[in-house]
Amino acid sequence: MNASFKVQPQHLERGAYLYVRQSSMRQVVENVESTKRQYALRGRATALGWRDDQIITIDSDQGESGASASWREGFQRLVTDVGMGRAGIVMGLEVSRLARNNADWHRLLEICAFADTLILDEDGVYNPASFNDRLLLGLKGTMSEAELHLIKARLRGGILNKARRGEYRCPLPTGFVYDELGNVVLDPDLQVRETIAYFFETFSRVGSACQTVKVFKNEGLRFPSRMRNEKLITFQPLTTSTALRTLNHPRYAGTYVYGRRYYRRTADGKNVPRKRERDDWLACIPDAHPGYITPEQFQQNLKTLEINGRGYEVARASPPREGAALLQGRAVCGLCGRHFRLRYATRRGRQEAWYICDRAQGTRGEPCCQSIAGAPIDEAVGALVAAMVTPAAVELALEIRREIEIRHNEADRLRLRAVERAQYAADLAQRRFMLVDPNNRLVADTLEHEWNDKLRTLANAREERERSQQQDRLALDDAIRERLIAMTTDFKTLWRDQSLPNRERKRLLAHIIEDVTLIKLPEEGTTRIHVRFKAGRTETLTAQNPKSSAQQVKTRPEVLELIDKLLDSHTCSEIADILNDQGIRPGGCVRPGKSDIRFTALRVSYVAQRNGLRSRRDRLRDRGMLTRPEAAARLGIHEATLVSWVRHGLVTRHAYNDYASLYEVSDLSPPTKHCSRWDRLTDRVARMQAVQESKPSHPIKGVVV
Known part of the structure; x- marks a missing residue:
């Protein structure tokens, strides 16, 4: 069908959209003929009846690939205007200019058929609403997409062929x-x-x-x-x-x-x-x-x-860090074979390390394998390493010194290169300034400013090098040399030096020990340590587990024994004074910040009761001591008389606390050691009774006796 018969008046009432696109900016610059051919389609629209002011050119997608419409703003605008019914015809040099993707192309065909919009290319005019025209346009789109694939395949094949030879x-x-x-x-x-x-x-x-x-x-x-x-x-x-x-x-x-x-x-x-x-x-x-x-x-x-x-699920030897745990990444659980994790806690003002094996608990809800305090383990392994490394300490010290010097020399060489680069830039800026005409102040001022900037950069580089050299010299001063010499004589002292970073200890340990297997023995209160060295040698150590908080404040057995002995002859307050005079404190030790805690009567009583010691009252009762009513009844006297007898030494009183006592009454008669005083008291009572009986009676007036 002739193109003029497809163009209807309703098409001419709407605009004619010309879409122009090149796949790359290089094509835009070099393939100018293709661009001219695309712009020449305006004449085709004019010949079909559109006015020049009705022709809208969309060329904002220059240099964009047609493989997709997602990044092509011009194509998206074209589809939008077609869907809004503003376009009577869409023009493109060929299908590949509009789209090289079947999804985008068929979407445009659907919208054009729905909006009754024609499509024009170099071969003719098509009506997407017509089956034959739409079939032809679909075949052209398929061929355009296949052509893009062939072009890419040829280019890709050449690249791969050169790449396999190492020439790309x-x-x-x-x-x-x-x-x-x-x-x-x-x-x-x-x-x-x-x-x-x-x-x-x-x-x-x-x-x-x-x-x-x-x-x-x-x-x-x-x-x-x-x-x-x-x-x-x-x-x-x-x-x-x-x-x-x-x-x-x-x-x-x-x-x-x-x-x-x-x-x-x-x-x-x-x-x-x-x-x-x-x-x-x-x-x-x-x-x-x-x-x-x-x-x-x-x-x-x-x-x-x-x-x-890598995670901790498999064997892992992580780089040394600053933490206190000496066996970081090298401690293995002796129960499940996994590597321990580290956990740090700050207690009593210092950081403590713990080796924890709890991955089974977190993943499967199983009980935690082991939780071991790190301080005793690290101390035992450190002592073993110090004992083994001492014979080779001389060679190690010299090697460390050489390594430090080489490291500092290499860093200084790099700083020297930076100074040389800054010097070259400053000399180049100077030559440029010298070659310019002094009267041309616009250029001379700019070059002078650039020269000054290069000189400041050069000065900063020199100052940085001098400052770094001074720091390096301080790092190898006499104190460091003395420490290296001390390493040759007493490696144990250097190993225990508090100023030595933990990172350095771990680095040294990595060259000696392969791994360490830990097995905690709660019933014995110890941990068994199996050390495997790099050369295959093994050592087995035993470390004492630290006491729990309750055990740390528990009274020592020797103190309990002393309190038990003193309870036979002293009250709790007297025992507290004796313990304090001897420098013994509750818990068996003087804790940081707790040196003012002392024994009291209540604390001694609590310790005795808590540890099952018999009280002083029970001990006195076992020796036959009586309470005040019991003693008064035994002697057949009043309790007040008993108190008077105690005051005069006739009866012995034994205090079992600060407020109560028991009485020692051996027989019905007073003790033998008080007989003389008893006789005098008896004679005095008898004389008083005789005097009373010898006096005449004087009856009271008005009363008959």
């Missing part, structure tokens, strides 16, 4: 450049090479990416960074992400790799990278170019990173 030029990481022949070589900048080499050496020493970042920060070093498509190198503070990216890049080991990642397009049109397994890499050629480390060192670094990020 990929962006290089910092530290590598391409030479004139296209070969990969190390960066000619000496500061860049030395900094990267020092980075790998530091990681091998500390065994952690985060600790490597801390070393660079403490030493004031910066890591090189080269932007893509730029030759300028900048030195920035090292970050953890940069350290991990450098450690995981195979090219630093001289290995050519390609296809470590693949991309998946999401619903919003974004390409999301996904990692491939090492066996799925598209190309991997070892020893393809020079590297900073060997492939073996690269694999060891990957293994170290894997171990550092």
Whole structure:
């Protein structure tokens, strides 16, 4: 059917939309003929009857791929206007210009058929509402999508073929450049090479990416960074992400790799990278170019990173930290075979470490395997290590000193490179300033300002180097040398030195001990320690478990024995005074901040009752002592008389506390030792009775006797 018959008056009443698109900006710049052909479709619309002011050109998607419509704002606007009934015809040079995706293309066809909108390309005019036209447009869309696949396949095939030979030029990481022949070589900048080499050496020493970042920060070093498509190198503070990216890049080991990642397009049109397994890499050629480390060192670094990020469910030897636990990552539970976890608690003003095996409790609700205090274990293992290392302490001290000096020299060399770079930049700025015409103040002032900035940068670099050199000299002063000499004579003293960081002890321990298996024996109050050394030798130790809080405040057996002995002849208050005079405190020891606690009568009574000691009253009763009523009844006298007799020494009283006593009455008659006094008292009573009887009676008046 002729195109003029398909164009109806209702189509001419609406606008004519011309969609212009090129797949890349390079095509926009170089393939200008295609752009001209697309804009020339305006003449086709005018010939079909549309006025020039009705023709709307949409060219905002220049340089965008037609694989999807999610990121093409121009195509989305076109679909919106067609759906709103504003478009009478949609024009495109070919189907591939509108869409290379069948989903987007058929969506446009559906909307055009529903809105009665025509479609025009270089071959003719089509009505999507017509079955034949729609079938033809569908075939064109399918061929356009297949064409895109073929184009990508041809390009991808050429890239893969070059990559398998190691000839495809990929962006290089910092530290590598391409030479004139296209070969990969190390960066000619000496500061860049030395900094990267020092980075790998530091990681091998500390065994952690985060600790490597801390070393660079403490030493004031910066890591090189080269932007893509730029030759300028900048030195920035090292970050953890940069350290991990450098450690995981195979090219630093001289290995050519390609296809470590693949991309998946999401619903919003974004390409999301996904990692491939090492066996799925598209190309991997070892020893393809020079590297900073060997492939073996690269694999060891990957293994170290894997171990550092691994959980405690499997064997794990984590890098040494600052914690007090000496056996970090090396203590194994003797019951289940898992590695202990660490738990720190602050008690009585100091930090305590505990080895905990509770993963079964957290995952399956089973009881906790073991919970062992770390102080006795660490002390026993530390004493064993100190005893074994002492013969080799001389060699170890010299090796430590050499390592410290080499480390400081390497850091100073990197700072010197920074000074040389700043000096070169300052000299270059000076030459530029000298070459400019002095009368051209607009340029001269700018170059002078740049020269001053470079001079300030140079001064700062020199000051930083001098300050770092002074700190390094302080690190190797006479005090450090004396400590190294002390190591050769008495390693035990150095091991117990409080100023020695726990990290250094753990590093030394890692070279000697493979692992330590702990088995707690609650019935014996001890922990059995099985030490396995690197060479295969084993040692078995026994450590005393610390007492619980209740046991720590419990009175010592010797104090209980003393109290039991004193209760035979003293009251509780007298016993308290005796214990305090002897320097004995409750709980059996003087605790920090509790030295003012002393024994009292109530505390002695509580200790005796708590530990099942017989009270003084029961002891006196067992010896035949009587209470006041019982003693008065035994003697046949009044209680007041008994008190008078006690005051005159006729009866012996024994106090069993500060308020009550018992009385010692052996016979019905007074004791033999008081007979003389008894006789005098008896004679006095008899004389008083005789005098009373000898007096005449005087009857009272008015009373008959």
